[in-house]
Amino acid sequence: MRFYQFILKNVLQRKARSxxxxxxxxxxVTAVVxxxxxxxxxxxxxxxxxxxxxxxxxxxxxxxxxxLSSSIPQQVGEQIRGLPGVRAVSPGLMDVVSFExxxxxxxxxxxxxxxxxxxxxLKILSGRRLEADDDxxxxxxxxxxxxxxxxxxxxxxIANREFAIIGIYESFNTFENxxxxxxxxxxxxxxxxxxxxxxxxxxxxxxxxxxxxxERVRREINGLRSSSGQPWGIEAMPTADYVNSTSQIRMAxxxxxxxxxxxxxxGAVGVLNTMIMSVFERTREIGILRAIGxxxxxxxxxxxxxxxxxxxxxxxxxxxxxxVLTRALTWWPLVSGxxxxxxxxxxxxxxxxxxxxxxxxGGAYPAYRGAHLLPTEALRHE
Amino acid sequence: xxxxxxxxxxxxxxxxxxxxxxxxxxxxxxxxxxxxVAIMGxxxxxxxxxxxxxxxxxxxxxxxxxxxxxxxxxxxxxDRFRARKLGFVFQSFFLLPTLTAVENVQxxxxxxxxxxxxxxxxxxxxxxxxxxxxxxxxxxxxxxxxERQRIAIARALANDPVLLLADEPxxxxxxxxxxxxxxxxxxxxxxKGMTIxxxxxxxxxxxxxxxxxxxxxxxxxx
Numbered sequence: 001m002r003f004y005q006f007i008l009k010n011v012l013q014r015k016a017r018s019x020x021x022x023x024x025x026x027x028x029v030t031a032v033v034x035x036x037x038x039x040x041x042x043x044x045x046x047x048x049x050x051x052x053x054x055x056x057x058x059x060x061x062x063x064x065x066x067x068l069s070s071s072i073p074q075q076v077g078e079q080i081r082g083l084p085g086v087r088a089v090s091p092g093l094m095d096v097v098s099f100e101x102x103x104x105x106x107x108x109x110x111x112x113x114x115x116x117x118x119x120x121x122l123k124i125l126s127g128r129r130l131e132a133d134d135d136x137x138x139x140x141x142x143x144x145x146x147x148x149x150x151x152x153x154x155x156x157x158i159a160n161r162e163f164a165i166i167g168i169y170e171s172f173n174t175f176e177n178x179x180x181x182x183x184x185x186x187x188x189x190x191x192x193x194x195x196x197x198x199x200x201x202x203x204x205x206x207x208x209x210x211x212x213x214x215e216r217v218r219r220e221i222n223g224l225r226s227s228s229g230q231p232w233g234i235e236a237m238p239t240a241d242y243v244n245s246t247s248q249i250r251m252a253x254x255x256x257x258x259x260x261x262x263x264x265x266x267g268a269v270g271v272l273n274t275m276i277m278s279v280f281e282r283t284r285e286i287g288i289l290r291a292i293g294x295x296x297x298x299x300x301x302x303x304x305x306x307x308x309x310x311x312x313x314x315x316x317x318x319x320x321x322x323x324v325l326t327r328a329l330t331w332w333p334l335v336s337g338x339x340x341x342x343x344x345x346x347x348x349x350x351x352x353x354x355x356x357x358x359x360x361x362g363g364a365y366p367a368y369r370g371a372h373l374l375p376t377e378a379l380r381h382e
Numbered sequence: 383x384x385x386x387x388x389x390x391x392x393x394x395x396x397x398x399x400x401x402x403x404x405x406x407x408x409x410x411x412x413x414x415x416x417x418x419v420a421i422m423g424x425x426x427x428x429x430x431x432x433x434x435x436x437x438x439x440x441x442x443x444x445x446x447x448x449x450x451x452x453x454x455x456x457x458x459x460x461d462r463f464r465a466r467k468l469g470f471v472f473q474s475f476f477l478l479p480t481l482t483a484v485e486n487v488q489x490x491x492x493x494x495x496x497x498x499x500x501x502x503x504x505x506x507x508x509x510x511x512x513x514x515x516x517x518x519x520x521x522x523x524x525x526x527x528x529e530r531q532r533i534a535i536a537r538a539l540a541n542d543p544v545l546l547l548a549d550e551p552x553x554x555x556x557x558x559x560x561x562x563x564x565x566x567x568x569x570x571x572x573x574k575g576m577t578i579x580x581x582x583x584x585x586x587x588x589x590x591x592x593x594x595x596x597x598x599x600x601x602x603x604x
Binding site for chain 2 (some may be wrong): 001002003006009010013073284285288289290291293294295296298337374376381
């Protein structure tokens with residue numbers, strides 16, 4: 001018999017309790033992997049939105065913590081376009097709308113210029129793309145169209161105004177698939193934000209030292225001034241910095257980790273409880289093992305490995321459940337436009353190691369207690 | 383039998399802190415290599431306390447235990463000492479209920495040098511020695527009490543101990559089964575040269591040993 005077989009027998013001997021502990025760990029790991037995975041997917045989705053289009057810099061209102069409400073005069077775009085090294089600039093206005101009848105809230109509504117390079121990332125599934133004179137037209141991402149039950153040629157009421165659905169598109173990006181796009185001046189009129197944009201997406205020329213170019217243009221954009229000589233108060237940020245500092249993403253991550261921490265504490269207490277009970281029930285057995293010469297370290301390993309085994313099984317089950325849950329959430333209209341539906345391997349690895357930590361933490365004290373039982377007292381235990 | 387003491391105690395005392403119970407008072411005994419000794423006494427006489435101290439399961443309050451002329455108090459790893467030098471047989475057998483006979487016998491071997499296959503082969507050999515070859519894959523719950531004690535004896539022999547310590551080994555057995563277990567002890571002593579120290583309260587059981595140490599009120603009486 002090998003040591004691990006002995007451990008396995010101990011775990012299998014108490015099937016119900018082992019199963020309950022494993023489920024406790026699995027739920028904690030599911031919470032961690034699903035929540036952190038969703039937050040991570042949200043961040044990746046956001047980043048790929050820019051990176052896949054080759055966007056090097058994002059220009060927003062300086063110091064604006066709430067990026068959606070960032071507001072910059074549209075004419076700044078012309079100044080940016082004139083800077084050396086700048087290949088393309090796309091102004092963008094973004095807002096969120098709700099479609100109560102479809103139970104959809106916070107649907108992103110994008111306003112783009114008719115000639116924007118951003119349209120290149122969209123594959124038209126039906127209808128056509130927006131043209132310069134489609135003032136009352138809107139394009140819907142495929143997920144949004146499905147959730148609304150709309151097709152091209154239908155009409156859609158947005159903020160009490162009727163728009164024609166010109167086309168349905170599929171984007172490489174989940175976030176955009178759950179969004180709607182209209183011409184920027186239409187959105188400016190609709191939201192009563194004339195000549196204002198949320199920000200600019202800037203693509204730079206290819207250069208041998210791109211980082212240097214990005215840094216130079218960034219400084220130049222930050223220094224732009226109005227015709228009256230006043231600074232515009234804008235801030236250009238490299239894509240990754242922009243995404244990482246976006247308050248919604250940071251909030252999503254903070255929420256995910258906070259909720260996960262609570263789930264983990266509950267999981268660890270579950271393991272602790274099981275292993276303490278297990279050590280208590282097996283006091284005499286541990287006494288026998290000690291009496292016949294098992295060292296304290298072997299007793300510690302016995303209890304810790306049992307606890308780790310439960311945690312590992314819990315981790316595998318929990319990660320599997322998180323993957324299924326995250327995938328299932330993409331079928332739920334309310335969130336389907338925000339969730340990528342896949343969990344990054346790194347998040348699964350994090351979940352796995354967190355489960356190991358839960359097992360170690362939950363098993364540590366019982367292992368210590370077990371190892372320090374006096375054989376003579378343990379043998380007298382009934 | 384050698385005249386060299388394998389085990390001896392010097393003015394051994396044990397006082398339990400709760401209520402100042404003097405379980406042992408100035409106990410000095412000597413056990414030679416290859417000797418079969420019974421320690422006899424009524425309940426509370428201190429015989430089990432003495433056995434626990436001889437087996438390094440507990441620490442004396444005063445005095446010392448010497449094994450092969452070395453004080454147990456200077457042995458740095460008493461767990462290893464117990465695993466390598468001693469075999470324990472208990473009144474209640476203390477077999478692990480989830481393990482089969484052959485697995486129970488292997489438990490002490492985890493602290494020994496044998497590889498997995500060697501452990502199993504040796505466990506089977508020891509079960510043969512105690513007449514339990516036909517029960518290797520049975521769990522304790524599937525065995526009679528006598529059979530359980532035989533397996534416990536096989537387990538005690540797992541690491542080729544120098545000394546076998548038995549605490550009331552026949553206490554839970556009927557007279558016929560007890561006789562079989564004592565026959566087994568006699569065989570181990572006579573044919574294998576095993577040193578055995580057995581604690582008992584039964585005169586008949588004690589008489590199976592070569593020498594009898596009587597205890598009363600924590601002292602050696604005769």
